[in-house]
Each structure stands twice: as structure tokens, then as C-alpha cells.
Amino acid sequence: MISEHHVEVEATVRGVLRDVLGLSDDRVAAFDAITPLFGALPELDSMAVAGVLTELEDRLGIVIDDDDIDGETLESFGALTRFAVAKADGA
Template structure:
């Protein structure tokens, strides 16, 4: 649902350029993208909070959230659910 928007945000935050265009729902993120280090995760969370008008608590964050682009999109969809 939010996959394309998150892909754009991820590409911008991590400065992936053309490589970001090749990401899909099953693309591994954490551990697979060298650009996605601990500081980048914080920047990405801030960008997601701002773009989607959500609040992400520390307790919400786990490695499984950032496992794939699809898992990150599912997480955002869950946070946006009424």
C-alpha cells in the first residue's frame, strides 16, 4: 500500500540513486544495504514520521521491521491504521 512512497523515502534518505529504483517488496534492507547503518535508521524513522504523520516509539522498532521493504511498508500501514 505504501511501498512506492517508502521506496522513494528510503532512496532519498540513503542516497541510493538508481539502485533505489530496483528495490521491491522482498528486497532485504537491514544488513543488505551498507548505507542503512544505525544513524541512517534514525534518519529514516524521522522521515517516515514526518511524511506519514505517525509517531514511532523505540518499542516499535525491531530488526524485523527493517528486514525488507515489504516489512517496513507493512509496519507503516499498521501505524497508519485507525
């Protein structure tokens, strides 16, 4: 069962992707755990990654170190959401 906290963080991740990348609400609402992100969304290039991570830090009150990010973190919507949930939980 998905916790309320997970649902809140997932909504925040959706909002960040929408706002930073300029995606439509409908497009972001259609994202599921296996929706590919980096390399699949033209809007999410290497420059946009920094904006997405910074905005996640601001909205979730977390700190993301460079060492926290690897090739899988932004591979899919599910991976990014799991990462954000873990960081928000203090991992």
C-alpha cells in the first residue's frame, strides 16, 4: 500500500516536472512508474536536470548531493519518485 507521504511526494515530483520543464498538466498526469524521463523527454536535457533537482530540494526541504545522483535516478518517473521519497524520509 502506498502511504499518504508517498502520494504527496509523487504529486510534488509531478509539479516540479510540469513547472521546470514546461509540460502540460495532462502530459504529467499520464506519467506512471515506468514512464521514461532522461533521454526520452526532450525537455529534460542535462541543463534541465539541475533545475529539476534544485526545485525538488526547495519544495521537499531536502538536500541532494552530487553523489546521490546516478544514471538510474532520472531514468523513469518511478525511479525519480522513489529517490525523492527516500530523500524526504531522510535516507
